[in-house]
Amino acid sequence: MKAKFERFDKNYFASWRGYNELLLQQEFYKRFENYDYILIYQLDVLVFSDQLKFWCNENYDYIAPPWFRPVIGWLSHKKGYPPSGGNGGFSLRKVKSALEVLEKVNFKIKRESDNPWIQKLWFIQAILTGQSRKLWLNAPSYNYPFAEDGFWSLEAPKYMKSYKVANFKDALKFGFERYPEKCFKLNNSQLPFGVHAWKKYNEKFWKPFILKKK
Numbered sequence: 001m002k003a004k005f006e007r008f009d010k011n012y013f014a015s016w017r018g019y020n021e022l023l024l025q026q027e028f029y030k031r032f033e034n035y036d037y038i039l040i041y042q043l044d045v046l047v048f049s050d051q052l053k054f055w056c057n058e059n060y061d062y063i064a065p066p067w068f069r070p071v072i073g074w075l076s077h078k079k080g081y082p083p084s085g086g087n088g089g090f091s092l093r094k095v096k097s098a099l100e101v102l103e104k105v106n107f108k109i110k111r112e113s114d115n116p117w118i119q120k121l122w123f124i125q126a127i128l129t130g131q132s133r134k135l136w137l138n139a140p141s142y143n144y145p146f147a148e149d150g151f152w153s154l155e156a157p158k159y160m161k162s163y164k165v166a167n168f169k170d171a172l173k174f175g176f177e178r179y180p181e182k183c184f185k186l187n188n189s190q191l192p193f194g195v196h197a198w199k200k201y202n203e204k205f206w207k208p209f210i211l212k213k214k
Helices: 016-022 027-028 050-056 069-076 095-107 116-128 148-158 166-174 180-186 203-211
Strands: 035-042 045-048 090-094 194-196
Touching: 016 027, 016 148, 050 090, 069 148, 090 095, 090 194, 095 148, 116 194, 180 203
Parallel strands: none
Antiparallel strands: 035 090, 045 194
């Protein structure tokens, strides 16, 4: 199969905020409507085995290396903490589900702001009024005030009950990010499909696996 390239405005890659905005827009996912899944594979990702087809067949709408009790998760999730959620730098996303969620989000638009401080103020207001664990945004998806993976992990299931974020156990099998030693023990001393930010989080732990001879 011949490789194809999709190009987006360079402004989306000038800052983390621009990148987050891109991954919260319908335009991005519509470019891949002919595919079932998108694998986000940033440059600080390593993959250890051929498991991509396996994870596609698991039928999750979003799966990524899991977080450990994130504060935003506690503030945003109706049960205190989400089942998992995870870093979007290495993530598998179902295209059709993403488009359905974004359509529902943008249908409910009542306010909009390009000001990041106002966006965060909306979240603080939602916390103070007890709305943060409900549909508090009422704004375009790209007005989400935190990293885009927080939206897909925490907010998307509020708009579509069938939206399936991977549970913690499966997310660990998919990938590690922070606390790799802890993740390794929790995953029965097995390597995951891949790792995100391996050099940032305990490079010493990963070197033996990277340098290991076949």
